[in-house]
Amino acid sequence: MANDDIWILGINMTKFGKHPDKDVVDLASEAALAALADGGVTIKEMGVLAAGNLMGAAAGIGQQLQKQIGQTGIPVFNVANACATGATALRTVIMAIKAGECDMGLAVGVEKLSGAGMLGAGFGVAASDEWTPAGRYGAVSGFEGKLGTDMMPGVFAQVGMEYLHQHPYDGADFELFAGISAKNHFNSTMNPLAAIQKDMSVEQIMAEPMIAYPNTRAMCSANSDGAAAAVVVSGAKLRTLSKEQQKRAVKVSASVLTSDPYQEACQILPDVNTLTRSAAKQAYELAGVGPDDLDLVELHDCFATAELVHYDNLMLCSEGNAVDFFLSGATTRDGKTPVNVSGGLESKGHPIAATGIANIWEICYHLRGEAGSRQIEGAKVGLAHVIGLGSACGVHILEKSGL
Amino acid sequence: MAQQIPMVDYLVLGDSPHLVANECTDCGAKFFDRRNACASCGGTSFKKTDIATEGEIRSFTIVTAFMPGADNYVPVVVDLGGTSVRGQLMNTPAEAANIALGQKVRLTTYSIGADTAGTEAINYGFEPVN
DSSP states (O other), X not given: OOTTOEEXXXXXXXXXXXXXXXXXXXXXXXXXXXXXXXXXXOGGGOXXXXXXXXXXXXXXXXXXXXXXXXXXXXXXXXXXXXXTHHHHHHXXXXXXXXXXXXXXEEEEEEEEOTTOXXXXXXXXXXXXXXXXXXXXXXXXXXXXXXXXXOSHHHHHHHHHHHHHHHSOOOSOHHHHHHHHHHHHHHHHTTOTTSSOOOOOOHHHHHHSOEEETTEEGGGBOOOOEEEEEXXXXXXXXXXXXXXXXXHHOEEEEEEEEEEOOOOXXXXXXXXXXXXXXXXXXXXXXXXXXXXXXXXXEEOOOSBHHXXXXXXXXXXXXOTTOHHHHHHTTXXXXXXXXXXXXXXXXXXXXXXXHHHHHHHHHHHHHHHTTOOGGGOOTTOOEEEEEEEETTTEEEEEEEEEOOO | OXXXXXXXXTEEOSSSOEEEEEEETTXXXXXXXXXXXXXXXXXXXXXXXXXXXXXXXXXEOOBXXXXXXXXXXXXXXXXXXXXXXXXXXXXXXXXXXXOOTTOEEEEEEEEEEEOTTOOEEEXXXXXXXX
């Protein structure tokens, strides 16, 4: 291991779902303490802490967490980057270590979202007895239901449908997207940490309440409570640790964060494609691996319609061929490139700031050969992808320790 | 005739209602909201540009309205001569069988109601071109 390599030493995710008896600090503490224990280290050895809790971004979750697990005086970065908040916390710790500021750090993401309902605010306009233009559009009323939708299920429905406009598909679009969801719901039955563990057929998924065509309720990510945390270590430091720690450490071969470059329609419908493709391209180059080398992928299926476009954006298939790629069975557990063997956000759940670390936990679980009944046999290389609207995209490529 | 006000300031009312964008004079990028500088090139000079009123549906969804008495609605992304616009599909049943990607549509306007002074707010939407 080279001195400047970056490794995940310890990592943990809590069960996702409903945690009525725990607050965000409880959940963050649970994941952080478990990640430290998993790495065989303590808070005293951490040189930096980066933490995110999107819904409480102003409250400073990092310092709140320190008061429960150890106020050691280290720098704390409270981060907020939409659904990429967890990946951003991890990226922040990695940058601090790469910069040589410290050799070990802790990244934490936590959210309480159970029962939050549909996310995505419209362009709010103050109520008035008289029409009064307000805001950057000079609008006299909110946009929702009048000029499109800002509700996430509808936004991502349009993302998926736009792909089918650019790459026409003769079959039934509704059934196609429900099929993606069925794959993920099946996978969740093997994941005891998933918020929802229920095998659902394509027909059952299509019969669920429609939220925003073609996304039914089962095709939307589950609002859940949960936390995830990771301990990051430099290669130089890892060499001084025990053989067992070195063996279980997972190499971060690439850590990339992008924002969306200007595209013609990006301010009409968020462009989740360009920044994901850019992040993937950079990550493959940094890691020196290609899509064919990936043994598993956890990608951001916040809605079934999103998973389809990311097959293409992450270059898992040839350009424009995401539909055929899915229909070939390539993304099932037994396929060429298993995608979302955790059950994905549609069943595992999506506690926003935890998601970008939890997907890395899933990859590490397999690369360490510890995934039990849902182990992808012989997994050596995996990719974790997350995207937050606005937009921010995190892509991490992880490799099994050679020891 | 009652006074009218557009739902958004990029909708121009009158005999031939249409949308107007802020076009960057450096790179031609078009924006419907007020801009401090161009997101594409950083330029700070804009001019008003009329946008075509006919185009095609690039994407759509059908949002289920869960409020009692509210109707489902059909957000669309429409390509108006190379400029993408968001809006709602009008005068079409809100069912997937009646909506096609690539379908030709044109801009239409309708009232969203009058305020206490009697001023009607006019919004735009898109309807199929037969």
